[in-house]
Amino acid sequence: MEYSSDGRIKRGNHAAKMYIIIIIKCLKTLAFTGMVGLSLGERHFIQGGIAQDLRSDGRKRLTYRPLSVETGVIPQVNGSARVRIGATDVIASVKAELGKPSLLQPDKGKVSLYMDCSSTADPAFEGRGGEELAAELSNALQNCLLGGKSGAGAGIDLSSLIVVEGKICWNLYIDGLVVSSDGNLLDALGAAIKAALSNTGIPRVQVAAGTLNDEHPEVDVCDDEFLQFDTSGVPVIVTLTKVGRHYIVDATSEEESQMSSAVSISFNRQGHICGITKRGGVGLDPSILLDMISVAKHVSEQVLNKLDSEIASAEAEEES
């Protein structure tokens, strides 16, 4: 580039000027689109690290951060759990209420998922700011955990929630709260919900004799006898985030800001896919997608084992 004596670019050197303008424009758009303010150097560092299979926190591409589970954290609900993956911290709670099953599915209970992003996790979640992400997370979790609209393929056996067919059933309300966010919220919430469900005790219900055929049967809820859920069928979610030409698991928020797309796949114990959600605007080659699924399946086995042992030790600790 040629400069005049006062430091400005010489008039006439049009190409150089345009070049600088384009750079400034690029930087401006990046500053607005990136959730995390990263410099060009930092971005190269993250991308380069992922390409070399050594990420900025020392992990490999397919390694999870340490995961810890604490159950029974909220005393006023039927089941709850807090899951921490690195600096990501989420709480899930399960509340059971007696209700009426829907007319279309008289033999099934209802499960509703509500996620909430607390503004403590990120100032951007202030006011209604977190609602969009919360809705996205609720939807993805619904896809991955609850199966189709008919309830087929759900991780939870919905027919076990029935008290009197067509008249009384348990409604499960699953609430999630993101307390601290450092990427990979979906996997963390999925794990927290699984842990909360295994922590859940549903009170035993006795239907008063003789009122079984009435419109509103009388029920007696036991306070001391609880039924545990079978949560072996509840899947885990593994999110693969594509950065550059490679994909990684358990991305931090810095890494997520560099992603082109992310695929969340949920697997159960048998290794069956229970749901898939793809996020991010950039398209994926179908063959890469299939490759990602097989990698995710392999990772999910490790995650399931790790999660199961963490849940078991958390339950043991709570009882002691």
Place this chain on the structure above:
Amino acid sequence: MEYVSPEGLRLDGRRPMEMRQIRAEIGAVSKADGSAIFEMGNTKVIAAVYGPREVQNKSQQINSHALVRCEYSMANFSTGDRMRKSKGDRRSTEISLVIRQTMEACIMTHLLPRSQIDIYVQVLQADGGTRSACINAATLALADAGIPMRDLVTSCSAGYLNSTPLLDLNYVEDSAGGPDVTLGILPKLDKVTLLQMDSKLPIDILENVMQLAIEGCKAIANYIREILLENTKQLEYRRGV
């Protein structure tokens, strides 16, 4: 209903002048500049502080001192019966305002001109006295963030039921319909920064109830100071000083 038994015990087994068990923990949200968990019995809140940082909305910038903002929110599972509340209902807006004003009074805002401090409080379990718990958590979080303050504001509530002044009301006592005095003080400067009361109370009894709440605030202040000291020792140890 009898809130104090003839033996002088309350519904949860406390004496009238006894506080619930308090527990505090610093650094619950690692991404925030300062954060804390504060528990008073079954009430549990998380506070996170972001800042001092650049003002996000330039039109709100104040050239002489810092802008303090606060948001209070309750988790869906925080109360006994589950309800879905949208953020920004009247109650949370009012509590946000109360917390903001109380914290603003103790932060030395003139030292941080053209900057913004955000305080977010999230209620995880609500069992009465959330206002007080939020203020205590916010104080700890602000101290953790290293924001200059005149003093550590602490807050505690007191009530008057069955002709007995009661310290630190829980939800059942709070909803009994008696007076509920929420007090916030600057313990070292010995000044009251927050005083709220509903229902009616004779002046001479108010004096007693207020005195009881002040004692409660001072006890909490001592505890908070201990926790902060312990935290500083830990930090010092980690730095290897």
